[in-house]
Amino acid sequence: MNTIESIAPAQARQAIPLFNPTATPAAPLVELNDGAVAPQIGFGLYELREGDDCASAVTQAIAAGYRHFDTAQHYYNEHTLGWALKRSGIPRDQFFVTSKTPWNLSRRSILVECEASLIRSGLEYFxxxxxxxxxxxVVECWHAMEELQRLGMIRSLGVSNFSIRRFEEVFFKAGCSLPVVNQIEFHPFYQQPELTAYCRSKGIRIMAYSPLARASIALPPALSEIAAAHGKTPQQVMLKWSLQQGNIIIPKSRHPDRMKQNLQLGDFTLTAAEMAQINALDxxxxxxxFRPGGYF
Known part of the structure; x- marks a missing residue:
């Protein structure tokens, strides 16, 4: 039977260096419930496969000011991400890298796949x-992630796509330590108010993927009107609305101009009335x- 010692790298790992917030002037920082800090705006790598397009996108994102990158084992771009980060010449502790487990969850798969992801990316830790x-x-896998944390392979532990029911089963009935984030789909048209309120009441920060609804939903006039009042785009208004709720957001774009626009959110504030207008768009x-596992 495999043990953590046989699966984990043989060499002793050094303590993970603290994330250096001075490297993220383009994005505000938020504190997680374990004391770590993270850039509130990240760059999503979903559907950016290994190769020139992914390398170009990450390189342009770094140039635009992004320091938080969100990947996963099944995005198949870990090698390119790691290559682009190293090629930038920026020290590792000035980047914040989020990754995710595979779907075939077991203790052994977590231990093996996290190590494999680190090897592919050329990174020492996530x-x-x-x-x-x-x-x-999930309980078994969470304990495996805690082992990886103790080994210095990951700093903070979180979850993605968790419902209230799964939170209750895993983190309260089973007594597991709480995650720092729940990464979920979140935008003005899909606000999941019960789930987000639940997470916030427990100190679990929302990390919003598809914060622009993947440009697949026609934008209502209200967003354009609010945007015009601030000299911004409707997409910037959507992102700002999420930021003002304390969420971490993970937009994605292959276009340098839009990458920059997605970061240019610090020079305006939505009023309470404007926030309420957007809330009403849900x-x-x-x-x-796609919903694997039938957990809802």
Whole structure:
């Protein structure tokens, strides 16, 4: 039977260096419930496969000012991400890298796949590691992630796509330590108010993927009107609305101008009335239709 010693790298790992916030002038910082800090705006790598397009996108994102990058084992771009980070010449502790587990969850798969992801990326550690989907024996996998944390392979532990029911089963009935984030689909048209309120009440920060609804939903006039009042785009208003709720956001773009626009959110503030207008746009319309495990 495999043990953590046989699966983990043989060499002793040094303590993970503290994330250096001076390297993120383009994005505000937020504190997680374990005391770590993270850039509030990240760059998503979903659907950016290994190769020239991914390398170009990451390189342009770094040039635009991004220091938080969000990947996963099944995004198949870990090698390119690691290559681009090293090629930038910026020290590792000035980047914040989030990755995620595979779906075939077991203790051994977590231990093996996290190590494999680090090898592929050429990184010594992940700043944040998430259970991607709550399938399999999540309690067993969470304890495996805690082992990886003790080994210095990951700094902070989080989850993704967790419902209230799964939170209750894993983190309260089973007594596991709380995650720092729950990464979920979150945008004005899919606000998941019960889930987000639950997470915030427990000190679990929302990390919003698809914060622009993947441009697949027609934008209502209200967003354009609010944007015009601030000299911004409707997309910037959508992102700012999420930021003002304390969320971490993970937008994605292949276009340098839009990458920059997604970071240019610090020079305006939405009023309470404008926030309420956007809140009223919720229609429970998600853009990610894939749901493994039937946990909802």
């Amino acid at each position: 700043d944040l590691y998430l259970i991607h989907w709550p399938t399999g024996d 229609r429970n319309e998600n853009v990610l239709k």
